[in-house]
Amino acid sequence: MKKSYIWSLPTRVFHWLFVLFILLAFLSAQEDRWLDYHAIVGYAILILLVFRIIWGVIGPKYSLFKDFPIGKSNVKEFLNNIFESKQKYIGHNPLASYVMISMFIVAILIIITGILAFGIQEGKGILSFLNTSLFKKMELFKEIHEVLTSLFIALIIAHLAGILSDRLLHKKHETLNSIISGYKVTQEDKSIKLNIYQKIFSILMFLFFVGFLVFNFYKPDNILITSKYEQIDYNVQNELFVSECASCHTLYPSQSFT
Numbered sequence: 167m168k169k170s171y172i173w174s175l176p177t178r179v180f181h182w183l184f185v186l187f188i189l190l191a192f193l194s195a196q197e198d199r200w201l202d203y204h205a206i207v208g209y210a211i212l213i214l215l216v217f218r219i220i221w222g223v224i225g226p227k228y229s230l231f232k233d234f235p236i237g238k239s240n241v242k243e244f245l246n247n248i249f250e251s252k253q254k255y256i257g258h259n260p261l262a263s264y265v266m267i268s269m270f271i272v273a274i275l276i277i278i279t280g281i282l283a284f285g286i287q288e289g290k291g292i293l294s295f296l297n298t299s300l301f302k303k304m305e306l307f308k309e310i311h312e313v314l315t316s317l318f319i320a321l322i323i324a325h326l327a328g329i330l331s332d333r334l335l336h337k338k339h340e341t342l343n344s345i346i347s348g349y350k351v352t353q354e355d356k357s358i359k360l361n362i363y364q365k366i367f368s369i370l371m372f373l374f375f376v377g378f379l380v381f382n383f384y385k386p387d388n389i390l391i392t393s394k395y396e397q398i399d400y401n402v403q404n405e406l407f408v409s410e411c412a413s414c415h416t417l418y419p420s421q422s423f424t
């Protein structure tokens with residue numbers, strides 16, 4: 167048995183940033199007043215996904231989408247031999263490939279419906295112009311966003327269940343360690359090596375990602391989250407109304423009634 171370098175550093179950094187930012191997305195969704203942060207986290211995940219999709223086309227062998235064995239015969243073959251310890255799939259196995267691809271697609275749909283809901287419901291972000299025309303549909307996009315989120319949680323559970331069963335059935339390949347170290351145990355040496363373009367591309371994408379976060383930190387009122395309306399501080403405008411009446415009556419800006 168040999169140790170082969172399967173997951174390159176950019177693939178692993180993507181994986182763990184994706185984990186971290188999905189976690190942040192769930193946490194920042196817990197309170198309404200964190201909604202702007204939630205939106206920034208969503209855009210950050212979109213950058214990660216753009217990287218991963220391009221990486222799936224120009225990246226090293228096992229990260230390529232065409233290396234994902236999603237054919238029907240692969241699935242059948244994999245399930246028939248699932249208890250065998252001999253390893254045919256060095257990158258993703260067929261079931262894992264389905265989970266990965268579903269995760270990417272669902273995550274992108276979550277971000278799109280999130281941006282829609284943010285624009286329509288809050289009048290914020292790049293789709294804030296839809297706030298006037300689609301305001302009555304605001305619940306719809308929020309609900310799609312939330313249903314997709316539940317689907318994503320199911321995919322996370324499927325991913326973890328897959329790792330667990332792989333750990334039980336094919337322990338010696340060290341799949342779990344490989345997403346930290348990059349190495350799997352294989353029959354022969356099947357290592358990958360990044361070429362200079364792949365290295366430059368991943369470094370540029372990483373810098374862009376960090377730059378995006380820094381930019382949002384220093385300029386939180388940018389086009390991605392800013393409101394199409396002028397913020398009204400009702401406390402300043404009519405303090406008495408806020409303290410006496412706002413517990414029951416909701417305040418809307420006067421533009422909403424035109």
Ligand code: HEC
Pocket residue numbers: 407410411412413414415
């Ligand atoms: C405890 C909750 C509550 C508070 C506090 C409250 N309201 Fe109301 N208000 C209501 C309810 C309930 C109605 C009836 C709504 C309906 O008829 O559909 C109402 C109706 C009204 C109406 C009549 C609306 C109409 O359609 O004719 C006005 C005006 C109004 N409130 C003003 C105020 C003002 C001003 C304050 C603050 C001084 C205030 N309310 C505080 C609950 C409240």
